[in-house]
């Protein structure tokens with residue numbers, strides 16, 4: 541019982557963390573943690589599982605420190621584009637600097653305040669939602685926005701990260717915008733319901 545309460549508290553904290561107000565110092569620790577994680581869990585391994593193609597317009601929703609940014613921009617090439625979207629100003633600044641240092645011309649950073657990215661309707665081939673669903677407060681609004689920006693034939697690739705797959709499936713079902721077409725390990729491929 542005690543353990544359950546503790547788990548509940550931890551989950552509650554993750555969902556309530558206000559990433560909008562994350563300080564530079566907090567973000568520094570957060571990105572260091574991710575760098576450490578990359579040693580055990582190489583981002584290139586994840587990239588290989590994502591259906592990225594040359595010329596694609598891709599959105600990395602909840603991009604954090606942009607762990608997938610460089611390999612992603614290489615795969616979509618100069619004809620493609622990657623939109624890095626996050627609610628945290630230090631995360632967006634970090635990705636902007638990363639793109640400038642690596643001279644990546646096909647990256648656009650977007651700092652969101654709510655769930656409005658401002659990205660043109662039906663203009664995106666692929667949205668990535670990696671290790672972010674557990675943090676999102678208004679999941680209905682998030683899926684509505686992803687649905688809105690995806691083209692006909694567009695795809696959502698999601699890794700629910702800290703969330704169990706069964707819970708993520710329930711959320712996808714209850715929000716009603718997407719159909720899960722494939723699940724592999726902790727990755728999901730989803731199509732918008734048209």
Ligand SMILES: C[S@@+](CC[C@H](N)C(=O)[O-])C[C@H]1O[C@@H](n2cnc3c(N)ncnc32)[C@H](O)[C@@H]1O
Pocket residue numbers: 559560574601602603604605606607625626627628631652654669670671672675676677
């Ligand atoms: C756990 S990190 C994952 C970062 C990255 N996707 C990865 O896998 O390395 C979650 C990210 O989601 C962002 N985030 C949280 N709520 C958001 C929202 N409503 N809109 C956009 N980004 C959000 C956080 O600021 C954070 O950078």
